[in-house]
Amino acid sequence: MVDTHTHLHFRQFNEDRTEIISRFEEDRIDFVVNVGVDLEDSKKSLEITKLSDRILCAVGVHPHEAKNVPENFIEELRKLARSEKVVAIGETGLDFFRNISPPEDQRRVFIEQIGLARSLDLPLIVHVREAYEEAYAILSSEDLPEKKGVIHAFSSNYEWAKKFIDLGFLLGIGGPVTYPKNESLREVVKKVGLEHIVLETDCPFLPPQPFRGKRNEPKYLKYVIETIAGVLSTSYLIVEERTTENAFKLFKG
Structure with a gap:
């Protein structure tokens, strides 16, 4: 299986990062992204790719950090993206739930990163929270990279899912699909099918139901797979296989 969204460089993994990475093969993790x-964080993210051939990297500026970018942030991201380990631009997008950065800054920084992804022919990892309409308006009006990318931690309804899929994006599905009250996300999965899904943990955040309140990590993807298999009335191995194929096409194809 492939975890398409990790933050293994975050402090929550300082005590056992090496151990977690060493178990990737045992845990059936083909690779993680x-x-x-932000800029400094992206440097740290790239640095830990040295720990394993199974760690790839995305570099970008999260909407929360949009107000803090230096004028030359795109050129700095471009330099980082020269590494063969960098396979996507992100996490970028819009977050109007908390508006930690002003919406106008978020939009500007998002659009500039779309342009960077297009120029480098790298897919996007897009964060959207309480801003689906605005994010869709931007993505549908900009020239996108050929592979488009992932709507990370998708959390809206089927109507929005179909709009982004029609643009060419995949949906990142993780721990929240296992939550008992999250019937709406399971309904999205049922309607869109495996063709349009990649797996993610967003670790250390958004753990699956058995680990609510605890730190998430890549091996917990198995609980996401089990839930998706149940929703789609198919086998664990088919979900694992198809979502892995999707991730390989997007990030290694």
């Missing part, structure tokens, strides 16, 4: 959230 470790994701940066």
Whole structure:
């Protein structure tokens, strides 16, 4: 299986990062995409790719950090993206739930990163929270990279899922699909099918139901797979296989 969204460089993994990474083969993790959230953080994200051939990287500026970017942030991201380990631009997007950065800054920084992804022919990892309409308006009006990318931690309804899928994006599905009250996300999974899904943990955040309140990690993807298999009335191995194929096409194809 492939975890398309990790933050293994975060402090929550300082005590056992090496141990977790050493278990990737045993835990059936083909590779992870470790994701940066600002310039300095993206450097740290890229640095830990040295720990394993199974760690790839995304570099970008999260909408929370949009107000803090230096004028040359795109060129700095471009330099980082020269590494062969960098397979995506992100985490970028819009977050109007908390508006930690002003919406106008979020939009500007998001659009500039779309342009960077297009120029480098790298897919996008897009964060959207309480801003689906605005994010869709931007993505549907900008020239996108050929592979488009992932709507990370998708949390809206089927109507929005179909709109982003029609643009060419995959949906990142993780721990929240296992939550007992999250019937709406399971309904999305049932309607869109495996063709449009990749797996993610967003670790250390968003653990699956058995680990609510605890730190998430890549091996917990198995609980996401079990839930998706149940929703789609198919086998664990088919979900594992198809979602892995999707991730390989997007990030290694």
